[in-house]
Amino acid sequence: MKVERKKWSEEFSEWYNELIETAGIQDKRYPVKGMNIWLPYGLKIMRNIERFIHAEMERTGHGEVLFPALIPETEFQKEAEHIAGFEGEVFWVTHAGHDPLDIKLILRPTSETAMYSMFALWIRSHADLPFKIYQIVNTYRYETKHTRPLIRVREISRFFEAHTAHDSFEDAERQIKEDLEIFNNLAKFLAIPYIVSKRPEWDKFPGAYYSLGAEVMMPDGRTLQIGTMHNYRQNFAKAYEILYETEDGNHEYVHQTTFGMSERLLAAVIAIHGDDRGMVLPPTIAPIQVVIVPIPKKDAEADVFAYAREIADELKAAGIRVHVDERDIRPGRKFYDWELKGVPLRIEVGPRDVEGRKAVLARRDTLMKETVEREGLVEVIRKTLDEIHANLYTRAEEFLRSHIKRVDTIEEAKAVFEDRRGVVEIPWCGEEECGLKMEEELDAKMLGTPYPEEKAKEGIEGKKCPICGRGAKFIARFARTY
């Protein structure tokens, strides 16, 4: 009896929760709320994403470090805004064995308060700047909102955090631009379109001078923040005494930035590219890029298995990640399994294909089939994989674009959220009370203003703030968010 699977197109949230288990990404039955187990297939996909991040960090001169997960309360207490932002979210360690600890420890929610006393020891002169490190570790946040695998967890097990120090605000700004470039390369690698917004003053990272958020559009019209870049100016340097000797012998506080991402990147790939049959993985991160399904026929003696293995060897030699499914089950069941797991391309070979030196290609993104020649198959496969990647991006880009609407009034904005949600762009005077009022009226979060600055002012000539009627200074973006 075939289990009725949840539909991506009709009940996305249930589809997502079910797929995380059925596609072998994670097991949610671990006995601590918000902490899940990575399963082999899911972890392979995540490792392919991380490999790209490590290469980008290498390319941009970031050193990989690994800091302890436990932070003494004394270190955590040094930067007031950061404390205010995180004290309600940290997990505490208060005992070791039977002994209460005289200095309590926190499990890192992020690593500023673990790293910055070390920055003060490591950074002495301008020759040490720019100082650039990163790590991919597990961090812990006592999320009280609804937890959801990969999206909102209490152990962020693949937390990427880059921390840098600079001799000036301008060089820190250069670093933010480099972070945006790295993020853009990663988004292209994942075939994921996104928008960048500068967070409003009331919603920036605790201790930051400003925060940027990169948001994607999820199938249910809500946005998911999958990356953040923060300019700290000298806020943390003053709290942790991170000084450097300038060329003329003075001592200055460094300027700092951070750049953060997590396993939400995988959540975005699963959600945005998925369909009713399950995941659709971009070939760049698919553990299996091509699955070959031999289809034997009873009396036909053509050896479909040998033919399948010969094709597999040729693809493997060409660096393509391929698997031959030789299980003794019906082909239809094999198609079902590999479609659920998002394998981008399937090759079917039956006796007639062996005789005619052909192969049937079945694309996971369009579900279209095409018979091709055995000769030159590797190049056809490579081209098809590239077409699949490009098609996934194009479809997602179209979906994002069709879910961003420019309006002038609160009523128009409400209508957008009633209809399909998405992102609303509305004129704003820039005053916090009007921004908060709009959040309340729309029952939505202000993502902020389009970044960079010039984009935040596009098309505001003559526009009025819908709350106070004053001239608009920016375009403000609102959305229902995860």
Ligand SMILES: Nc1ncnc2c1ncn2[C@@H]1O[C@H](COS(=O)(=O)NC(=O)[C@@H](N)CS)[C@@H](O)[C@H]1O
């Ligand atoms: N509970 C969570 N579950 C999964 N991912 C999360 C969670 N909280 C935050 N993230 C991801 O982690 C990224 C960085 O987190 S953050 O709070 O915005 N920024 C920082 O912690 C800064 N120190 C930069 S590393 C976010 O952009 C978001 O994509």
Ligand SMILES: [Zn+2]
């Ligand atoms: Zn106003």
